[in-house]
Amino acid sequence: PAKHQSTETFYDASRRVTSKVVCKLDERHQPISGIHYNAKGVIYQKSAYKLDGEDRIIQEVIYDAQDRLLGTKNYNYGTRNGRAVVVTVDTYDSNGNLIQTPRQSKPAKKGR
DSSP: OTTSEEEEEEEOTTSOEEEEEEEEEOTTSOEEEEEEEETTSOEEEEEEEEEOTTSOEEEEEEEOTTSOEEEEEEEEEEEETTEEEEEEEEEEETTSOEEOOOOOOOOOOOOO
């Protein structure tokens, strides 16, 4: 916390590092940006985060390693079992065009 950064490391089933994200944190220790590294420690993506009044990430602007815009993700929240959860993510390409992604459907209820 003193450095205002956090590190999240991902591993495969053999416990080998697959990727890592180093986030810069604001004074409340909320993420404001992230740098994504592959297993060899090479930067492959950068992200800038926008938070709402409840400190939830509502937008992620994604860049490549050379700071070229790749796209944007907008996170939409709802409630499930009384808890705030992401219910949809709208993804846009570098030109601002919505990328259609399949929505998860609710499982059908079985009749009695």
